[in-house]
Each structure stands twice: as structure tokens, then as C-alpha cells.
Amino acid sequence: MRKDGTFIAVAVEDGAAADAELARKLTEACPVDIFAQGAGGELEIVQDNLDECVLCRLCLDASPPNTLSVIKLYDGDAVLA
């Protein structure tokens, strides 16, 4: 799944997005509420909050390698490493 704001996009592998435990961790980790959990525990990306991303990398630390990307749309789609 991927959602784009004006400045920031977030992409999460579909398999990872279905993982309720990862969704819980991400929801807790992100300081600006970009992640939420759906009724079934699955991950949701909150469109309205995407541009609030402070590039803190906490979501990257909370998820397995290569499952989640934070993309800077203003910087040639550079991926937050």
C-alpha cells in the first residue's frame, strides 16, 4: 500500500500492512499519527497527516528491513534511509 501527501509519501509492503502487531508498533511509534489500525488490526495510513512527517525514522526502526519506505516527494522521490 502507498499513500501520497504533497511532500511525503509512505509505502508499506502489503504483507507487512496486514500484520496487526506491526501496525500496533507503527501506530505507537509515529509521533505525528501517520499510522493507524483498522477494525481488523491491519495497518492504515492516515492521508491527512502525511505531510506532518518529521523524518524521524522511528517507523523504519519499528518495521522489518525493506518493508516500509518514507519518500520525500520534494527531493526527487528520495527515500528516507
Next chain:
Amino acid sequence: MRFFEYEAREVVKRAGIPVTDYGFTTDAAEAREIAQRIDGPTVIKSQVLSGGRMKAGGVKFADTPEEAESHAREILQLEIAGHMPRGVLVDPKAEVEQEYYAGVVWDGIRKQPVMIFSPVGGIDIEQVAEEQPEKVGRRHFSNILPLSDFEAKEVIAATGVTGSALNKLVPIVKRLAQLFVENDMVLAEINPLGRLADGSFVALDAHMDIENEARGRHKKLLADLGVGDEETRQAREATPFELAGEEVDSQDHRGVAGNVTEFDGNLGLVIGAGGGSLTLFDAVRAHGGKPANYCEIGGNPSVSKTCGLAKLVLQKPGVEQIAVMMSIVSNTRVDIVARGVIKACLELGHDPGEKIAIFRIPGAWEEEGFKILEKYGVDYADRSVSLNEAARRAVEKIGGASA
């Protein structure tokens, strides 16, 4: 925050400066009792915070207590410049031989108070300064070091006052200066200060304005005067634009993006950083620009909050462009502010490169911020460009002062 005359007189009295035996009331019958106690001709004065009381019929003379009551009744119903009176002041009509002026104001440029004295009182000191400049004495003084008699004496003597009058005036002017400093005032004025037939002096009217931010330090004085915490006493009601600014600021706890004041220019301002917003506002005006507003951003407001403020400013009728400026920031992120103001332009269908005259916010996360600004073609400046120069560029871009 301005004081009513009856409150200012109380402050003057507490400082040991002679005042007339006045009384304050909200009731016409009580005005009659005060006049009876005074036992002579009286002046009934409306207690409103606006000027022009005399012209508006808010000051009347009474020879008898009955007349005082009738005048008080009329004045209590009289609206002056949109304000109903707080009450009336019943004052003995003093037989004055000469009216003087004594005042202290805060000089924001020198960052010091300045004492002002004139033997020509009862009219605006600005008028005296223009028509008879030799009759106005001025002197800055320290608001930290103790004040000496000499400093007050010098100001008074500079206007030609000598002898017994000079000696009697020195403690009055000195006490006025002291009460100004002790009470964190921005204005303390006795006008007129009357000299009576016996050579004594008495304060006949007083105007005082305390620094709003210092209210917390003077809780006892304010409580003694009956000034409630909820009384802001602003010169005018907030405009819908200003209320909308408050709304933007209150919707999100993150940072500050508000404290909006409306003006009628064409250059919208999204400015902040401590005193930076005041400096920037002044700089825009100094370069001939016409600000559409004043505001304050800081403390790292969210993108949505910055966007909300920028949208408000951009939508204000008459605003052609906005200038986004702060001094070097450490606790506000440049990229977050950049996103907020650009988003505001985009959501309103504007080209950010056209609408933002200049973006001058150097500091935390500026590299990211500058990347965003470049992508949207916004003219930005780094820390090598002063606030003053940034303001100049913004004014130049918008074509100088608006018509």
C-alpha cells in the same frame, strides 16, 4: 493595559503625589453624596478609556450636589466612542493658577523610560512640543539604578521653572518616575498637574498604561483596583480576521501560529521568532511596505497549523503576496514551515513561487526546507541575508507601498 482615570488617580495617590478629594461611583445618587462631601463646585467626569470625553459631553461642571447628580445620571447613560462608562468621577473644581504636565513613557528605541515635563499642561503634550518646544523638558533615566532628585530637577529646570515651584515639583516628578518603573508601566501621565493659589500642586487627571505581560507581577495592585483577570482592555474589539487567527492557533497544541493583528496593507506576513516578528514588521514599514497583518509563529507549529495561518493571511482581501520571515530558528523547523506555507498556496490554487514574495527562515532543518522551496520555485534567503534586507526585498517585490 490601560487604567481608567479613577484607577490611575489611586495609583498616583498611593505614590504620595497629592490628588484632589475625588470620589468614584457608578450611581447618580452617590455622586450627589460625594458632591455634598466635597461641599463646593464639582466636575463630573465619565470614566471611559477613550479620549475626547469633553467634546462628547462626558465632562460636566456642577455648582450644587443636585446638579452633580443630574449630570452623573446623564453621563452614566452616555456612550463615548462605542464605550459605555465604567462610572463617573466626582472631582472638586480646583481653583488652579497654572496647569503643568508631568509624564513618563517607555522609549522602545532607547529601551529606557523617559521623563517629560512641561509648564504648559491641560493640552496634549505633542501639541506643546510642536508649538513651544522650549517648554518641554525630557530626560531618559535608568529603570535599574536608583533615581536621584537631580534627574527630575534637571528636566523641570530645563523648561524655565525655578524657585519654590521647582522644589515642590521635584518630588512629584520623581515619584511619578518611580511608580512608572515599580509598576512596569509604558505610560504614566499627570495632565494637568495644577498649581493652586497657595503654591501647592495637585494631580487633576492621570493616564496610565501598564505593560500587559507584567500583569502577573502586579496582582495585588490590580486586585486592589478591582481589575479582573478577564479584563483585557484592548483599544478595540478583535476583528473577525483576528478571531480566525486565534481559532487557527487553538486548533492544534503544537507551536504558535497566531497572535494575529489586522492592518490594511497588501503584504501578508507570516513572521516570528521572539522579538523577530516585531523587528520584521517594523522593517517592512521602514522600507515603505504596507503590512496586511502582524502575527507570530514559533515553537515549531505543525504543517497544518502553519498552513491554516498562511491560508488565513492569503485570503485576506487586498493581500497580494506574503512574506515568510523569521530570525535564525532553533526550535522551529524550516522545512515544516516551508511545507505549511507552500501547502496553503497550493490549496488556494496559487503558485507558491508567485505568492511568496520571500521566504527567509534559516536554522534547524534548513537544507530540507530549501529543497522544498526550490522545488516550488520560491525565492528564499539564508542567514547571510539580514532580516532588514529580507524585508526590503519583500517590499521591493510587491512594488513598494500599496496605494
